[in-house]
Structure formats: structure tokens, C-alpha cells
Amino acid sequence: MSIEAVVDLRSDTVTRPGEGMYDAMRNAAVGDDVYGEDETVNRLEIVAAKLLGKDSGLFLSSATQANLIAMLVHNARGEEILLGDNYHIYISEAGGTSALGGVIMHPLSTDERGGLALEQVLGAIKEDDFHLPITRTLALENTISGCAQDPAQHQILADAVRQHNMKVHLDGARLMNAAVALAVEPTDITAPFDSVMLCLSKGLGAPVGALLCGSTEFIQKARRLRKQLGGGMRQAGILAACGLYALDNNIARLSQDHDRAKRLAEGLSEIDGLPVRCETNMVYIEPKAQHHEALYQYTLENNLLIGKQGLPVRLVTHLDLDDSGVDRAVSIIRSFYRHADS
Ligand SMILES: Cc1ncc(COP(=O)(O)O)c(C=O)c1O
Structure with a gap:
């Protein structure tokens, strides 16, 4: 083995906190977040909701947990979500949405940049027939395998499926990469969606955590589900401080x-x-x-x-x-x- 440092290109999840982030952790005001008393978590949730243009936010341990909770809030057991066949919720979250929520995942083939076409999505929505599951949610992703998706196309898809009483979720693990690449505001990307997940622990460089944002009612339900899943954390401000630091310093x-x-x-x-x-x-x-x-x-x-x-x-x-x-x-x-x- 050479003595040169390892160059790690496996993922943007491999980063370690730098000095500034460690200082933010050391200086974080903390409290018991399950009691709602962790000032730093509370601040992060407010900052994130504002950044993503939603009413409320919730700090979660991981992007996978945030996607899972969003799917469980939007869908009852036996209901169905439509998503791309290469999207993370379908291929890389151990089938949690189906295993834990009884939600059916209906994968659709995507174009070469990960997009879904309107006719394809509309064609997949089930008619109202008691033999069939109710199609309840469209789950999109941005970026997908690095490809920044066009917010205008997401708006078209969202408008169309809402006519069918459906919800729309964004797995925005890397939505800030999309915003920077497209030179648009994060809210331009998130506007079409009822719920949005942003991961702090990918390109943004925090060690742990993701945010789920949506309406106040959606986040109240998500908070209960987080507790049910054992995801309530106590003095989580030391982690939220990294998230705040990342949002302040690591987007541009x-x-x-x-x-x-x-x-x-x-x-x-x-x-x-x-x-x-x-x-x-x-x-x-x-x-x-x-x-x-x-x-x-x-x-x-x-x-x-x-x-x-x-x-x-x-x-x-x-x-x-x-x-x-x-x-x-x-x-x-x-x-x-x-x-x-x-
Ligand atoms: C698009 C996307 N969504 C969600 C996740 C889940 O992130 P985590 O494994 O940190 O929970 C990932 C992880 O790489 C991802 O790439």
C-alpha cells in the first residue's frame, strides 16, 4: 500500500466534519428534543422549512427514515405509490415502505436522465375499482443519479396527479446540487411538492441527519411516526448544529x-x-x-x-x-x- 492518502469517490456521504462544524457542535445549545426543548433542533427545523418554502420541518436521523415517514403519512396500508424504477425509495431502502407501511410500490421506467413522462404517470393511476389499490402518491427524486430534474416538469406532473386526489413527495437528498446546477432557488424545486426530504449528510457534509418539510398537519403526523419508529432523539442539538452549519456554509x-x-x-x-x-x-x-x-x-x-x-x-x-x-x-x-x- 502506498502512503498517499486515500481518495474516496464512492459517495458524497463519506465526508468528515471539519473544524468549523466541530466548533458548531461544541457550542450548540441542547435540550431534550422529545420534549421539544432542544433550541438548536428547533432552529434547524424552522430554518429548513423556510429554505424549502414549507410551513414546518422535522429533523430525522437519516434520509431513508425521512422518506419512509413521508410515505407512511401519505399512504394508508394497501394504497399505492408511483415512482421511478431507479429511485432510491424503490431500490435502496430495503423495501421499508412496503415492509413497514403495507404500501404498494408501482415502479415506472424512467428516461435516461431519470425523468417520468406525464402520459406514463397518468396511465399508471388506478381507476376506482375495489379490486385495485388506491393510487395515492407520486414520489419523485432530484437529483437522480446526478441528473438535475426540470422543476417545470415536476410541476406538470404534480398538477396532473392532484386532480386524482394524490399527494406528491420529493426525495431531495441532493436537491441543493440541483438548485446550484440549475441556478434556481431551492423553493423553485420544492414548490410542486406536498412533502420534501433534504439530506444533510450527502453533499452538504453533515455527519448525520435529514429534514422532512411540509404542512404543519403533515409534520405533526410525521412527528408521531418518528416516535413510533424509535427515531425521537434527545440532545440532538449537537447534530442539528452540524446541519445549521452545513446550510450556512456548504450550499454555494x-x-x-x-x-x-x-x-x-x-x-x-x-x-x-x-x-x-x-x-x-x-x-x-x-x-x-x-x-x-x-x-x-x-x-x-x-x-x-x-x-x-x-x-x-x-x-x-x-x-x-x-x-x-x-x-x-x-x-x-x-x-x-x-x-x-x-
Ligand atoms: C436519492 C437518495 N435518497 C435517499 C437516500 C438515503 O440516504 P441514507 O442512506 O443516508 O438514509 C440516498 C442515499 O444515498 C439517496 O441517494
Whole structure:
């Protein structure tokens, strides 16, 4: 193993708090949040709701928990949600919405950038027939695999499904990446939605936590469900302080992650026969199947960590990555291809 520091491109969840964030934790005023007495949590919930243009907010331990609670508030057992077949709620949350909420997930195929078409969504809504589940919620995502979605299209979908008495939820784990990439306000992205989840622990760099925002009534129900799921936290202000710090300091700088993703993609594009695509903070490369495992092993041996979810391989830029890390990643992957058989 070389003594060079590891360059970790597996996800933007791998960041560690810096000094400023640790100071915010140390200085946080805390209380028992289950009693509603943690000033820092209360402040974060107000700040987040305002930022996302909703009445109320709720601090939760993770993005998965926030999505789950939103689905349980919107849907009764036996009701159905429509969502993309590559959206996180469907593929990566252990089926929690179905397992714990008895909610049926109806996956729809997405276009290559993760979007859903209006006709497709409308065509999936069940008619009122007692043989069928009631289609209750449309769950969208932004960004999806790095692709910033068009808020105007989300508004069209939301307006249409509301005519069918449906709710609309946004998994906005990386919605700030979308806002920065599209140069719009976060509220331009969140306006079509009844509920919105924002993760603090991805590009925003907090160690823990997500926010769920919506109407006051929605958040009251969500708060009860958080308790039922064992998600009520006590002196959670030390974590909320990181969230506040992240919202104050780490939104605008996401453009640096996007620039670094471009730099990485440009460097890798020079490798013959390696398809590369890049949007916001994610780069995807598509090595030939016979190179996949060898590339993974080679990068590992050279202290470069890359996605192992399968093909295409995902490389994610984040707060703890600088230009020299990007350049090292490019040089290690290029060096693999110099020795790989074509
Ligand atoms: C789009 C999206 N939503 C939700 C989540 C869930 O986040 P967590 O695993 O931190 O709960 C993730 C995690 O990567 C995600 O990418």
C-alpha cells in the first residue's frame, strides 16, 4: 500500500466534519428534543422549512427514515405509490415502505436522465375499482443519479396527479446540487411538492441527519411516526448544529464539487473506449465487463475507492476532495488502462 492518502469517490456521504462544524457542535445549545426543548433542533427545523418554502420541518436521523415517514403519512396500508424504477425509495431502502407501511410500490421506467413522462404517470393511476389499490402518491427524486430534474416538469406532473386526489413527495437528498446546477432557488424545486426530504449528510457534509418539510398537519403526523419508529432523539442539538452549519456554509460551494466532477470526467474522457458521463457531482464510467473487477482491484491497491454497485461505475465528488485528489484519480485510472488488454 502506498502512503498517499486515500481518495474516496464512492459517495458524497463519506465526508468528515471539519473544524468549523466541530466548533458548531461544541457550542450548540441542547435540550431534550422529545420534549421539544432542544433550541438548536428547533432552529434547524424552522430554518429548513423556510429554505424549502414549507410551513414546518422535522429533523430525522437519516434520509431513508425521512422518506419512509413521508410515505407512511401519505399512504394508508394497501394504497399505492408511483415512482421511478431507479429511485432510491424503490431500490435502496430495503423495501421499508412496503415492509413497514403495507404500501404498494408501482415502479415506472424512467428516461435516461431519470425523468417520468406525464402520459406514463397518468396511465399508471388506478381507476376506482375495489379490486385495485388506491393510487395515492407520486414520489419523485432530484437529483437522480446526478441528473438535475426540470422543476417545470415536476410541476406538470404534480398538477396532473392532484386532480386524482394524490399527494406528491420529493426525495431531495441532493436537491441543493440541483438548485446550484440549475441556478434556481431551492423553493423553485420544492414548490410542486406536498412533502420534501433534504439530506444533510450527502453533499452538504453533515455527519448525520435529514429534514422532512411540509404542512404543519403533515409534520405533526410525521412527528408521531418518528416516535413510533424509535427515531425521537434527545440532545440532538449537537447534530442539528452540524446541519445549521452545513446550510450556512456548504450550499454555494457545491459548485466546486460540480466543477471537480467535470474535471474528472474530462480527464477520463481521454481514455480510448471508456464511455464517461457527468452531471452535478457524479461521474459514471462504463468499463467493459471483463475490466470491471480488475479496475476495482487496481484502484483499491492504489488507494482510490470507487463505486462497487455494478456497471456503470459511479465516482462522486464531495467536500473532502480537492483538485489533487481528482488528478490522482484520473492518473490511476489512466494507468490501469495503459496496462489493460483492449
Ligand atoms: C436519492 C437518495 N435518497 C435517499 C437516500 C438515503 O440516504 P441514507 O442512506 O443516508 O438514509 C440516498 C442515499 O444515498 C439517496 O441517494
